[in-house]
Amino acid sequence: MFDIIWLIPLFPLTGAVANALAGARIGRKAIGWIGCSAVALAFLVATVLFFRLTGLPPDQRSATVTMFGWIASGGFQIDAVFLADPLSILMALVVSGVGFLIHVYSVGYMHDDRGFGRYFSFLNLFVFFMLVLVLSGDFLVMFFGWEGVGLCSYLLIGFWYEKKSASDAGKKAFIVNRVGDFGFIIGILLLFWSVAGQGVQSLRFDAVFDAARHLPPHTLTLVTALLFAGAIGKSAQFPLHVWLPDAMEGPTPVSALIHAATMVTAGVYMVARNSVLFTLAPVTGEVVAGLGIFTALFAATIGLVQNDIKKVLAYSTVSQLGYMFAAVGVGAFSAGIFHLMTHAFFKGLLFLGAGSVIHAMSGEQDMQRMGGLYRPLKATAITFIIGAVAIAGIPPLSGFWSKDEILYEVFRRGHPVLWAAGLLTAAMTAFYIFRQVFLIFSGPSRADEHTRSHIHESPRVMTVPLIVLAASAAIAGVFGFPFFKGGSPLHHFLSPVFAGGVHHAGAVAEEAAAGHGATAFILMGVSVVAAVTGILLAAFLYAEPFRRRAPSGLHPEVLAKRFTRLHNLLLNKYYVDEIYGKLIVDPLTRAARTCLSFDLSVIDGLVNGTGWLTRLTAWFSHQFDIYIVDGLVNSLATLVRYSSGVWRGLQTGYLQNYALIFVVGVLLMIAGVLVVI
Numbered sequence: 001m002f003d004i005i006w007l008i009p010l011f012p013l014t015g016a017v018a019n020a021l022a023g024a025r026i027g028r029k030a031i032g033w034i035g036c037s038a039v040a041l042a043f044l045v046a047t048v049l050f051f052r053l054t055g056l057p058p059d060q061r062s063a064t065v066t067m068f069g070w071i072a073s074g075g076f077q078i079d080a081v082f083l084a085d086p087l088s089i090l091m092a093l094v095v096s097g098v099g100f101l102i103h104v105y106s107v108g109y110m111h112d113d114r115g116f117g118r119y120f121s122f123l124n125l126f127v128f129f130m131l132v133l134v135l136s137g138d139f140l141v142m143f144f145g146w147e148g149v150g151l152c153s154y155l156l157i158g159f160w161y162e163k164k165s166a167s168d169a170g171k172k173a174f175i176v177n178r179v180g181d182f183g184f185i186i187g188i189l190l191l192f193w194s195v196a197g198q199g200v201q202s203l204r205f206d207a208v209f210d211a212a213r214h215l216p217p218h219t220l221t222l223v224t225a226l227l228f229a230g231a232i233g234k235s236a237q238f239p240l241h242v243w244l245p246d247a248m249e250g251p252t253p254v255s256a257l258i259h260a261a262t263m264v265t266a267g268v269y270m271v272a273r274n275s276v277l278f279t280l281a282p283v284t285g286e287v288v289a290g291l292g293i294f295t296a297l298f299a300a301t302i303g304l305v306q307n308d309i310k311k312v313l314a315y316s317t318v319s320q321l322g323y324m325f326a327a328v329g330v331g332a333f334s335a336g337i338f339h340l341m342t343h344a345f346f347k348g349l350l351f352l353g354a355g356s357v358i359h360a361m362s363g364e365q366d367m368q369r370m371g372g373l374y375r376p377l378k379a380t381a382i383t384f385i386i387g388a389v390a391i392a393g394i395p396p397l398s399g400f401w402s403k404d405e406i407l408y409e410v411f412r413r414g415h416p417v418l419w420a421a422g423l424l425t426a427a428m429t430a431f432y433i434f435r436q437v438f439l440i441f442s443g444p445s446r447a448d449e450h451t452r453s454h455i456h457e458s459p460r461v462m463t464v465p466l467i468v469l470a471a472s473a474a475i476a477g478v479f480g481f482p483f484f485k486g487g488s489p490l491h492h493f494l495s496p497v498f499a500g501g502v503h504h505a506g507a508v509a510e511e512a513a514a515g516h517g518a519t520a521f522i523l524m525g526v527s528v529v530a531a532v533t534g535i536l537l538a539a540f541l542y543a544e545p546f547r548r549r550a551p552s553g554l555h556p557e558v559l560a561k562r563f564t565r566l567h568n569l570l571l572n573k574y575y576v577d578e579i580y581g582k583l584i585v586d587p588l589t590r591a592a593r594t595c596l597s598f599d600l601s602v603i604d605g606l607v608n609g610t611g612w613l614t615r616l617t618a619w620f621s622h623q624f625d626i627y628i629v630d631g632l633v634n635s636l637a638t639l640v641r642y643s644s645g646v647w648r649g650l651q652t653g654y655l656q657n658y659a660l661i662f663v664v665g666v667l668l669m670i671a672g673v674l675v676v677i
């Protein structure tokens with residue numbers, strides 16, 4: 001029944017290979033068709049499997065499909081295993097569905113880029129690795145997809161590699177993610193070592209989870225902490241969040257793909273997939289929830305004052321991911337996945353809307369130079385506002401239901417401080433997102449004359465995905481609507497994955513049935529009041545009609561001057577990058593330069609000195625050979641030649657000469673005898 005699951009990642013991989021090999025020859029239209037069709041087919045297969053799952057009883061909604069043997073060593077066996085269950089198929093639908101809309105949007109946004117074929121090849125490859133990650137049924141298969149999306153994020157963030165800031169951002173994302181990934185792989189190895197002691201020679205999820213129930217608590221705490229380290233890097237949680245805002249250097253559709261439905265949600269998905277392990281390690285769960293809420297609040301404060309249209313959304317993504325981690329940290333795994341799904345819709349919409357604005361503004365991203373764009377960009381403006389209302393948490397749009405469920409779960413599970421911080425974050429979210437809306441679309445235009453003369457609405461290939469995402473952001477909350485009988489449809493669907501069934505999904509309905517629903521409704525009301533307060537404050541500060549009526553002390557410029565230090569602290573993102581620069585980058589740079597100096601002066605000095613000594617020795621050897629060895633040989637030859645010349649002179653060939661010599665010799669002999677006598 002689920003044997004076709006391998007087609008889901010295969011289609012994007014085929015598209016990536018096709019565009020990589022033939023993209024330079026087949027034209028832009030064909031490239032776009034291949035790239036979009038590949039993801040559309042993946043979405044179609046995922047949809048088929050989704051309906052097959054819903055047609056089964058809850059206890060049968062899981063199937064493991066082994067594709068081929070991968071690694072075998074003795075009794076240890078790793079197969080390429082895909083898992084078809086409600087969580088994996090839901091994630092596949094989100095990744096391929098939102099990914100398809102982003103691909104369609106990219107056809108218009110990237111139309112004039114000379115790297116069009118390379119772009120779609122990378123985009124398809126990214127979707128392939130993300131689908132492998134969410135469909136994996138084994139830790140190593142998951143890690144393969146995990147590292148693959150890291151590689152593709154580097155390629156896509158640094159897509160415009162001739163631009164130094166883009167290439168630097170790609171390298172920064174890659175390096176920071178490696179820090180978290182180091183913990184992740186160590187966690188996997190420790191987990192394998194732990195379960196191997198119980199005779200499990202595999203890293204398949206089902207086998208590991210069964211064995212993990214018998215592991216000691218301290219081992220599970222350490223394993224889950226290391227796994228969460230990987231999630232901190234991949235999902236940009238403090239203190240490894242610094243790569244994500246810089247990732248805005250990539251094309252805007254890439255920002256939407258990375259920050260909405262794919263890479264940054266991988267950490268949340270990984271924790272939810274390992275819900276058995278994290279449930280058995282409550283200490284780690286507390287850390288996950290605490291760090292998640294802290295990151296949510298931390299990033300939201302930074303988003304209050306940013307002026308780059310994409311960086312506001314980047315810090316918003318960091319903040320919303322914090323919400324998701326808060327949910328899975330307290331054990332509300334279904335609530336975290338619900339917010340992951342709704343966030344994919346409204347954040348993908350907001351990023352693509354921002355891209356449409358940038359496209360209309362000839363590349364301008366500073367919101368202080370925008371304004372008055374509602375009329376010329378009506379389709380973009382309306383859809384962007386729908387996304388803003390959704391993320392602000394205004395009912396009945398989807399963001400309200402998923403965010404409110406997280407806050408409710410955090411509160412009812414005994415974390416009032418985290419709930420209060422989450423509520424404050426919600427108010428800030430509403431403020432900064434509507435600050436963005438008012439700065440972009442309301443009031444007079446602040447663009448220069450040249451930019452103003454070129455403002456135009458994006459083509460339909462870009463606006464249609466905005467409309468589809470806006471509709472999804474508006475109505476997707478119905479899937480997690482808690483007032484259905486027995487709980488929400490989404491949580492019922494996910495119930496086989498997370499132990500305890502609908503224990504999180506229908507919390508409001510269950511309490512209402514038990515007579516305790518008043519708490520849930522009060523918390524809902526407080527949440528809405530916080531969101532409305534944030535929107536009204538943004539209106540008084542930035543919406544032109546309200547701003548004129550606001551007290552002079554409420555003008556942004558006045559507040560910025562009054563709280564200069566705080567404003568600069570937020571504007572400079574708490575100087576985290578600068579702190580990293582002083583504490584990590586600069587010392588490492590100095591250490592690298594010291595090593596370089598040591599290498600040049602000592603290592604290379606020894607090598608070069610040895611070479612120089614060898615050359616000197618060779619020179620002396622050469623001189624000795626020439627003047628001593630060859631000199632002796634040549635001198636003997638000269639002596640022989642000279643003496644032979646003398647003796648040769650005596651050999652005249654005349655008989656009288658020889659007789660004379662004979663007589664002289666005899667006389668000399670006689671003289672010698674006479675002298676002796």
